[in-house]
Amino acid sequence: xxxxxxxxxxxxxxxxxxxxxxxxxxxxxxxxxxxxxxxxxxxxxxxxxxxxxxxxxxxxxxxxxxxxxxxxxxxxxxxxxxxxxxxxxxxxxxxxxxxxxxxxxxxxxxxxxxxxxxxxxxxxxxxxxxxxxxxxxxxxxxxxxxxxxxxxxxxxxxxxxxxxxxxxxxxxxxxxxxxxxxxxxxxxxxxxxxxxxxxxxxxxxxxxxxxxxxxxxxxxxxxxxxxxxxxxxxxxxxxxxxxxxxxxxxxxxxxxxxxxxxxxxxxxxxxxxxxxxxxxxxxxxxxxxxxxxxxxxxxxxxxxxxxxxxxxxxxxxxxxxxxxxxxxxxxxxxxxxxxxxxxxxxxxxxxxxxxxxxxxxxxxxxxxxxxxxxxxxxxxxxxxxxxx
Numbered sequence: 276x277x278x279x280x281x282x283x284x285x286x287x288x289x290x291x292x293x294x295x296x297x298x299x300x301x302x303x304x305x306x307x308x309x310x311x312x313x314x315x316x317x318x319x320x321x322x323x324x325x326x327x328x329x330x331x332x333x334x335x336x337x338x339x340x341x342x343x344x345x346x347x348x349x350x351x352x353x354x355x356x357x358x359x360x361x362x363x364x365x366x367x368x369x370x371x372x373x374x375x376x377x378x379x380x381x382x383x384x385x386x387x388x389x390x391x392x393x394x395x396x397x398x399x400x401x402x403x404x405x406x407x408x409x410x411x412x413x414x415x416x417x418x419x420x421x422x423x424x425x426x427x428x429x430x431x432x433x434x435x436x437x438x439x440x441x442x443x444x445x446x447x448x449x450x451x452x453x454x455x456x457x458x459x460x461x462x463x464x465x466x467x468x469x470x471x472x473x474x475x476x477x478x479x480x481x482x483x484x485x486x487x488x489x490x491x492x493x494x495x496x497x498x499x500x501x502x503x504x505x506x507x508x509x510x511x512x513x514x515x516x517x518x519x520x521x522x523x524x525x526x527x528x529x530x531x532x533x534x535x536x537x538x539x540x541x542x543x544x545x546x547x548x549x550x551x552x553x554x555x556x557x558x559x560x561x562x563x564x565x566x567x568x569x570x571x572x573x574x575x576x577x578x579x580x581x582x583x584x585x586x587x588x589x590x591x592x593x594x595x596x597x598x599x600x601x602x603x604x605x606x607x608x609x610x611x612x613x614x615x616x617x618x619x620x621x622x623x624x625x626x627x628x629x630x631x632x633x634x635x636x637x638x639x640x641x642x643x644x645x646x647x648x649x650x651x652x653x654x655x656x657x658x659x660x661x662x663x
Contacts, residue, residue: 276389277365278317281426283324285368286386286414294322347456349449362387363470364426371417378413379438379446385410388446388463398445400581400611432478439474440487443464443467447491452616454501454508455650476528485534485543491551492527496520505652507653511553512593524554542578545570564594581612589621597628616645620655632662 280289300312309315312388369383381399384390390398396406427435450456450463458563471488478484500514527547550569556562571587584607592600604625612618623638639659647655 296320363414370435380441388508453648482534483541487528487625490547508650600625
C-alpha cells in the first residue's frame with residue numbers, strides 16, 4: 276500500500292486498486308500460487324491503478340503522451356530519497372500540515388498501516404462514524420488542496436514530526452494490546468521497533484524521537500515474558516525478569532541518556548521512564564509503584580488524556596490501595612471509555628483490591644464483552660474465576 280500510494284499519488288485510487296488485486300488473487304492463486312505474492316500484488320495493483328487513471332483521462336477528454344514504463348518494485352523501493360524506507364516516507368507524506376492535526380495520524384494509520392475504522396475509533400476513543408468522517412475529510416482535503424504527494428526534505432520534517440511520532444506510537448499501542456501477537460496488528464510490534472530506530476538515526480537531536488525509540492525497546496524487551504505456559508497474558512509485575520531481553524533494555528537506556536543530554540522533556544520520554552521503572556524490578560525485585568504513580572502525575576501535566584488518568588489510577592491503586600485508585604477513577608468522565616477494554620480491566624482490578632468482588636466481576640464481564648485478544652481473554656477469565 277505504501278509503495279502504491281507513492282507511485283499513484285492518490286490514496287483512494289491506491290486502496291481501490293489494491294482491493295481489486297486482492298480479489299483477483301482469490302481467483303488466480305488457487306490454480307497457481309505466485310513465487311512472490313507481494314510482487315504479484317504490487318504489479319496487479321499498479322496495472323489496475325494505471326488503467327483507472329487512463330479511463331478517467333478518457334472520460335475527461337484529455338490528451339496525454341504515452342505513459343512512461345512503470346518502474347519495477349525494486350526501483351520504487353530503492354529510490355534515492357532522504358528517508359530510506361518506503362513506509363516511513365509515506366507516513367511523512369500523509370502527515371502534511373495542510374491536514375488537520377486531529378486527522379493526520381488517523382489517516383496515516385488507515386492508509387499506511389491498514390487499520391480498520393473500527394480499530395481507529397477505539398484507539399482515538401471516538402465513535403466509529405466520527406472517525407470515518409475524520410478520515411474522509413482528510414482525503415478530501417488532500418485532493419481539493421492539491422497537497423503534493425512528495426516526500427518532504429529534512430527542512431520540512433519538524434512541522435510533521437509530532438504527527439509521525441503519534442502515528443508510530445498509536446500503531447505500536449495496537450500491537451501492545453495483544454500479548455500473544457495473534458491478531459491483525461501483530462506485525463506492528465517489530466515494524467515500529469524498526470522504524471523508531473531508523474527515525475532516531477534520521478533525527479538524532481530530537482528528544483521525543485529518542486524517547487519513542489526507547490519506549491518501544493523497553494516494552495518489547497518484556498515480550499518474551501508476557502505469556503504463561505497456558506497462553507494467558509502476564510502483567511509486568513508478575514513476569515519472570517530472567518526472560519526480559521537485556522539487549523533491548525540496554526539500547527533503550529542509551530537512547531534515554533541521549534535524550535536527557537538534550538535537556539527537553541516530553542510525554543514519550545516520561546512514558547519511557549515509566550516502563551524503565553517497571554524494568555528496575557530486575558535489580559530491586561519489587562515494582563516501584565509509588566515512583567510510577569509520581570511519573571504519571573508528571574505525564575498528566577503534558578498529556579491530560581483519559582488514558583493517562585486511567586493508568587495513573589491503576590498505579591495509585593497498586594501503591595496506596597484500591598480506594599486510592601478508585602478515587603482517581605471517579606475523577607474521570609467514563610463516557611468515552613465504555614468501549615475501551617483497559618478501562619473496565621482497571622476498574623475490575625481496583626474494585627477487587629478494595630474488596631468489592633461484585634463490582635469487580637461486573638467490570639470483568641464488561642471487559643470480556645469487548646472481545647479481547649486470546650491472551651488477554653484468558654487472563655481476564657482467570658481473574659473472573661478467582662473472584663468466585
